[in-house]
Amino acid sequence: MATKLSLLQHLSRRSFNGIIKRAPFSSSSSSSSSSSSFSSSFSSSSSSNEQELQRLCGEFLRGCEEDAAEGGVGSVDLLLGREIAEIKLNNPKKRNAFSGRMFLDFEKVVTQLESWKEGKAVIIHGAEGAFCSGGDLDFVAKSLMFPAVGYQMSLFMTHTLNRFASLPLISVAMVRGPAHGGGAELATACDYRIFTRTAEVRFVQARLAITTGFGGATRLAGIIGGKQALKFLCSTDPINMSNGRQLGFCELICKDAEGLDITKVWLSDVFFKAPADIIGHYKRLTRPLDTTALRQRHLEESETFRETWGTDRHFQAKADAAAERLRSAAGQRSPPQSKAKENPQSS
Numbered sequence: 531m532a533t534k535l536s537l538l539q540h541l542s543r544r545s546f547n548g549i550i551k552r553a554p555f556s557s558s559s560s561s562s563s564s565s566s567s568f569s570s571s572f573s574s575s576s577s578s579n580e581q582e583l584q585r586l587c588g589e590f591l592r593g594c595e596e597d598a599a600e601g602g603v604g605s606v607d608l609l610l611g612r613e614i615a616e617i618k619l620n621n622p623k624k625r626n627a628f629s630g631r632m633f634l635d636f637e638k639v640v641t642q643l644e645s646w647k648e649g650k651a652v653i654i655h656g657a658e659g660a661f662c663s664g665g666d667l668d669f670v671a672k673s674l675m676f677p678a679v680g681y682q683m684s685l686f687m688t689h690t691l692n693r694f695a696s697l698p699l700i701s702v703a704m705v706r707g708p709a710h711g712g713g714a715e716l717a718t719a720c721d722y723r724i725f726t727r728t729a730e731v732r733f734v735q736a737r738l739a740i741t742t743g744f745g746g747a748t749r750l751a752g753i754i755g756g757k758q759a760l761k762f763l764c765s766t767d768p769i770n771m772s773n774g775r776q777l778g779f780c781e782l783i784c785k786d787a788e789g790l791d792i793t794k795v796w797l798s799d800v801f802f803k804a805p806a807d808i809i810g811h812y813k814r815l816t817r818p819l820d821t822t823a824l825r826q827r828h829l830e831e832s833e834t835f836r837e838t839w840g841t842d843r844h845f846q847a848k849a850d851a852a853a854e855r856l857r858s859a860a861g862q863r864s865p866p867q868s869k870a871k872e873n874p875q876s877s
């Protein structure tokens with residue numbers, strides 16, 4: 531097994547050599563469609579750190595562009611309404627997992643929202659009965675299983691989610707179905723969460739022998755407190771309709787079919803008496819006092835992620851999790867009588 535794992539890692543490294551060797555990202559380069567807008571929201575420290583962040587994020591995006599050029603699946607769609615924008619994660623065959631193309635799309639959507647002046651709120655949701663199952667495991671296996679590249683992904687997503695969280699809009703994650711791994715982290719980047727009855731937020735990273743990569747641990751602790759966050763991150767237990775409100779993680783629970791409508795009504799009832807610019811001011815005035823410490827913690831989270839990502843232990847845990855999913859899918863498919871035969875006392 532060890533040889534197999536090392537070989538896989540070697541292959542992953544090779545596939546990213548091209549990306550790592552390419553010319554460093556520069557914010558002035560206009561050739562790359564994705565390199566448009568890294569504002570300075572990640573770190574308030576020196577400009578050389580800022581440049582390094584931009585370089586690493588740019589390298590990650592160029593890898594995503596390659597995936598998109600090779601026909602990578604899925605999209606992140608933006609619908610601008612009069613007061614509310616909707617971001618739809620759209621990769622339903624993979625439970626809206628994030629492909630390279632979707633990482634690219636997401637960054638573009640955040641850039642577009644940064645210049646949307648009329649809006650009051652943004653709702654993020656997933657297509658067809660799921661919120662988001664984290665990173666696309668096929669894209670991850672093909673391209674990312676190398677600590678340096680995992681680190682790029684982590685910096686990129688943390689930075690982009692910080693930009694998203696800083697928008698002068700009320701943000702809501704409308705969670706229907708699974709929000710696992712990076713999907714759970716995405717839900718923590720919103721001001722509020724509304725659950726449907728099937729919502730299941732699970733930080734499954736510990737089972738994969740990795741830590742959170744998109745700033746989710748820091749954010750979860752900010753939402754439900756450090757003591758509770760520690761429990762859900764280590765146990766990988768779900769946050770769902772039975773504990774979500776009590777934890778202060780979600781505001782409301784509604785039927786699956788009504789999720790979007792209820793979210794819009796709730797936004798309008800609670801927030802929309804205020805004009806858009808006043809909402810923007812209050813978003814700014816209610817942000818955490820010590821953003822420098824927060825950013826520092828996010829950087830620490832990305833560095834911890836790099837230590838755990840792409841190790842033999844991670845490969846093994848990922849393979850075990852995949853085998854477990856196959857076993858449980860096969861179990862669900864087997865007819866009830868054969869189960870009864872295996873365990874005659876079960877009826």
Ligand SMILES: C[C@@H](C(=O)O)C(=O)SCCNC(=O)CCNC(=O)[C@H](O)C(C)(C)COP(=O)(O)OP(=O)(O)OC[C@H]1O[C@@H](n2cnc3c(N)ncnc32)[C@H](O)[C@@H]1OP(=O)(O)O
Pocket residue numbers: 623624625627663664665666667668708710711712713715734735738741742743744851855859
């Ligand atoms: C980036 C990293 C981070 O946090 O930093 C992460 O995100 S780590 C976390 C990475 N994510 C995960 O480990 C979640 C893996 N997925 C699951 O546990 C499960 O699929 C659930 C999300 C609970 C959904 O279960 P459910 O029974 O509803 O559906 P299912 O398992 O039959 O999945 C339907 C189809 O979607 C695919 N599928 C599901 N999740 C996927 C993913 N993340 N990447 C690629 N494909 C995925 C399945 O392989 C299957 O494909 P076929 O129809 O072809 O069989």
